[in-house]
Amino acid sequence: MLRSISTRISYIVAAVVIASTLVTLLFTSSTVEEDMTNAQGRTARNTIRMGMLYLQEGYQSLDRYRKHAFDDRRQSIKDSMTIFMSQIDSYYELYKSGKLSEKEAKEAAYKLARNTRYFNNDYFFIYTDKLEALAHPDRTLEGRDLSNLSDINGYAFGPDMIRKATREGGGYVKLLWTRLGEDEPISKILYVKGFSKWKWIIGTGAYVDDIEASVERQKQDLLHDMRKGFSQIRLAETGRLFLFDNDKKVLVPPRGAGPEFAKTLNLKTGNTLIHDLKEVGKLGEWRLDYKVRRQDGEIVRRQSYVHYFAPLGWFVASTVPMKEIYAPVRDLIVKQGAISFIILLLTIGVIYYVIRRICLPIRSVSRVAYHVSQGDLREAKRVFAMATDKGHLKKVVESFETGKEKRFDEVDHLVKSIHTMLLTLNSLVSQVQVSGDQVTGSALKLGTAINQLEAAVENQAAATQELGSSSREISATSQELARTMNESTTVAVSTGELAAQGVHDLGEMGVTMDAMRDASGGIFSKLSVINSKAANISSVVTSISKISEQINLLSLNAAIEAEKAGEFGQGFSVVAREIRKLADQTAMSTLDIEKIVAEMLSAVSAGVMEMDKFRKQVETGVSNVALLGDGISGVVTQVQTLTPRFESVNEGMQNQSEGAEQISKAMIQLSETSIQTKDALTEFVSITEQLSSSVSSLEEEVAAFQVDQD
Template sequence: MLKLTLKHKVAGLCALAALLPLIVISALTFYKQTTLKTGVIEDMQVLTKGETEKTARIVYKLCEMANRQTAERLDKKMSVARIQLRAIGGLTRSDEPATWKAINPSTGETVKIDLRKMMAGGTWLGMNESTAVESPVIDSLAKTLDCSCSLFQRMNQRGDMLAISTTVRTKDNRRAIGVAIMESPQAGEVNPVFAAVLKGDSYTGRALVAGEWQMAAFEPIWDSPSRKEVIGMIAIGYPMESVYRDTRQIVMSIPVGKTGYVGIIGGKGLQRGHYIISKNGERDGEYIWETRDAQGEPIIRRIVEKAQTTRNGSILYDRYAWMNIGETVPRMKTSALTYFAAWDWVILAGMYEDDYHGVLIKVESAVSRWLRMLALAGAIALIVVVAAATFLARSITAPVENLVNVAQLVAQGNLIEAREKMTAMGKSGKSPEEPPGGAPDDRADETTRLSAAIEKMISDLRSLVGLVQTSCVWLVSSATQMAAASREQESNVASFSAATTQAASSVQEISATSEELARAVQDVKDIATDTATLANSGRSGLEGMENVMNQLADATMTISSKLAVISKKANLISSVVTAISKVADQTNLLSLNASIEAEKAGEQGLGFSVVAREIRRLADQTAAATLDIEQTVTEMQTSVSAGVMEMDKFSQDVRHGVVTVGNISRDLAQIIEKVEDLTPRFEIVNDGMKAQSLGAHQISEAMVFLSEGARKETDSLKQFNEATRQLTDAVHTLQEIAARFKV
């Protein structure tokens, strides 16, 4: 926030209020000016397009109309020509040849060619170049029809035609015979004349006839009388210039906008890029195909190519810079384009953009004049408002500044001077009927009421300060006495409290120690009792064990004796088995010898040999079985003897164990006896300890209570002391403040 005086603030506010609407209006006007200008330009462009389009359409229609009328006229004339040709009996070809020099107009080449003579009613049509000599048929036709007339003879199978008799003249005023019309002079294009005539149809339109561009009607000539083959054609027509002479006059007289005009440029072939109709006909026939604008853009080429994309008089637009003869600077131009295909005309209706600059300038100047007026009005308003505001602000701020001075004096404590100043102000500033210091009237303005209130405040302050200064003196003396007394008492209580705390802590220590001791004794006693119980149960367990061991020793003895019996029996079995195996062995041996003997006996021994073998088989089985038994018995014997040995050892261990257990049991009994003796003594010690602990605890509690009382006393004394000090400080402060005032 800016630091401004009240006066400046009031003046500034007034100025702002006066200027703001003016600034807003100016801004809006400025903004509107831009949109207005854009709108005008857009509207003008739409108008331009409409104007040029309309013109282009009119020209197109004009051309169309001229073309149609000429075509109709020619068709009528052709029907007359047809009747005349029929009247002379048509055209035939004799067998005699004539040599022609055929000129190709597109290349300029000359070819010699022999053609059969073309006859009309027995007369050769001749090879007449001279205009002084009359050509048969053609000249009379031309005279009758009042137009140019030509006869063509077919040159070859392809259909190229040679002008053999014509009224068209060359530049050196000869008849233009020997000029050929070649099929497809330019590759890719079908000559419409050939397309129609070779099919046997007639054709009317723009065409090159004997080296001259004509609006012409063509009709095929059939081989008479068979009418099987097209042998030539007849053409009647007008030169193009005569056809569009009227159209040209009209086109040149059509204005577009203020300075715009209509131009026609050739679109294809030889007339491509040539001015056909220019402004006022000044540049007719000029080759402008390569014309470029400042950027090097080939504008004519662009326009011509663009126009040829239109169909049946549709319109396209182009915008470019163009310079006419007699002008120094090119001007921007907007053109409507269209293409009249029948005549190969590119129609160009153009209008210059600076034609409507006048309107824009008018709009701009109106707006700037308005802005200037606004600025002037603003300046005047500012001067008036600032003068008025300064005067008003001064009348508001003068009394306030005086009051500020008085208030500053009061703040400094200089009440006497403040009162004098107020009195002086009352005399100069107030109306005489209002008493100074009296209750202000409600109707008085704010400044007056404020000064009355300040005056009352000053007088009240004076009486109050006087009272305070007197009271302060005796307050200070009482506070000082109080502080001294309380400090003394505080030191006494503090020393008492310290002594009590020390005693209490000592007693507490004693109490804690004796409690710990009592607990320890109790633990020892418990452990001793547990030991006795455990030892008792151990002894009874050992007794049970001793009994079991004795039983075990007995059982072992029984097992040992039984094992000895088994061993003896096994030995017996073994000897029996041995006996059996001996018998088996003997039997085997016997059977072997028997077999041998039987073999020696030969045939007689055969039966016996079988018996011997059987015996041997039985003996072998017995031996095998015996061997098995023998093995089992041997194993059993080994196991039994091992078992007997083990049992003996075990039995010995058991006996040893019985003795050891007996010893342990005796030792345990002694321990139990001694531990049981200990227990009652522990109990006596424990009881004494408990009694001691309880006494110490009681003392300790009493001490703590005492100490707590002393501490509380100290605290309250301290608080009191603090209060006394604060009181003293407050009184001193009060005294200082009161002293500042000059009463």
């Protein structure tokens, strides 16, 4: 027997469920990893955007402070210039009023420019409108042409000073210049204004390094606030934000990072991490995946997002270990795997129970089919009865028997088909066995009748041969008697003796004719028996033909039922084909027997007719012989007086000779008919043996089935 189909289906379903679960876990893992990565990226980008907003606010605050400080500083410079210009005007008025000479007035103005200081050691200077130095705290510059002078950055500020002082009525110029007493140039704002009365350009300026220092302090405060804020921000478990500038200087390192963080190498590119992040930020991208080596030597994968804040030249970046991004994914996969395993066990249990419930009828039906294929219909019925004693199959069979089929599936119809096929096959095989027994009995009876008929035909042939010999002897005797009667006219004297001898011979011939009449009567009766037996054979052949037709019909029904049963009815289909072949052979043999019996009936009927005719002729001959005996007796008594009538007697003898010759011919014909009848009986015996062999084969095939005899 094969393995349980429910077990195999359960294995298949379990394999499918396991495969789908694994595929789902893999798909979920990859999808969730991607989603977690994207989610972490969104979180990092949003956090960086928040940092950028804070930087934007800090920058705007710095920008407002710087702008306000510069505006105040420029206004202060302008106000100082107004005061200084009023003093220069006073000197000019003293010159105009004659209190001071022009030279004295100018010298007073020069002295005032050289000695006046304000704010952070800021000063005034006086140039001609061609930018020749007249008065300057740095006396080394006096008398020099400064029109082509440039600052440390190469900015030639002379033409701008001339334009703003003479044509624009005053203006500001920004440059890098060295503070008095120092060597390093710093940022400075100049305000220049023309004094047309003496064709001067008067200027003053203020160094703004204090403003930049104050801005820088605010930047440091901003960085402090950023450092404090970044320390509170956490991405995943240990992910942090950090800040660096265009010079790759780490302004706010990630919390927990070592002092060598700025030198951390990206093992994928061989560059420093800060370098790669700067390149990514400058390109407008966000994400960078990289590998770094920790202090303990372990290589870890990390993910960073970076954004560039151009106004300050700063980069805000994040760094998160990849394993922390994937940790929730692993936890989720483990939990989902455990849940899937529990669901898998429950699913397999439920599916096995359901499939077992579905496959139990199939298993029972397969056992029934197995016993049927082995020819044990009795055991098959017992197994089917045990399977249908209780449960769903009992309801199915009862519903089929009552004709109420509702909501039945293919298995239920298979049970119905097997049940119907089992009943039909059992009935078919039982009928075939009974029919085989009947055919066997008929064949035995037919064989006995044929043997009897064969013996009778042999006796008839022997009697016919004897009768033929007697007829030939009679014919020869009649011819000889005719010749004798021809000679009787010359030997009338010996007629008495011959007549006496003739009377004696006629007595013997009468006995012979009586025997011939009795033999012909026996032959006639035996031929009648043969005719009746042949008629019986015809009826037996008809019965065999009907039986073969019934067997053929039953085998056809069995083949139809086996075809309905599908693969379970293949064994029945083979048996049905064999039964149909045997039925066809029986039908063919029956047709041959019927043909031979018909020929035999025809021959026997002809023999009966000929024998009846011969019997009548024999009876006529017996009568003639009796009359002849009476005549001869009269001849014996009146032989002396009947000599003249020998001619008429001679004529009668001639007629008797001709009748004897006709009898001889009829006996020859009867002998030939008997031979043909014997040959036909021999052929009929062969056909009967073939029929008996076919019936034996059929019985052997059917004997393989064990059926219940109802």
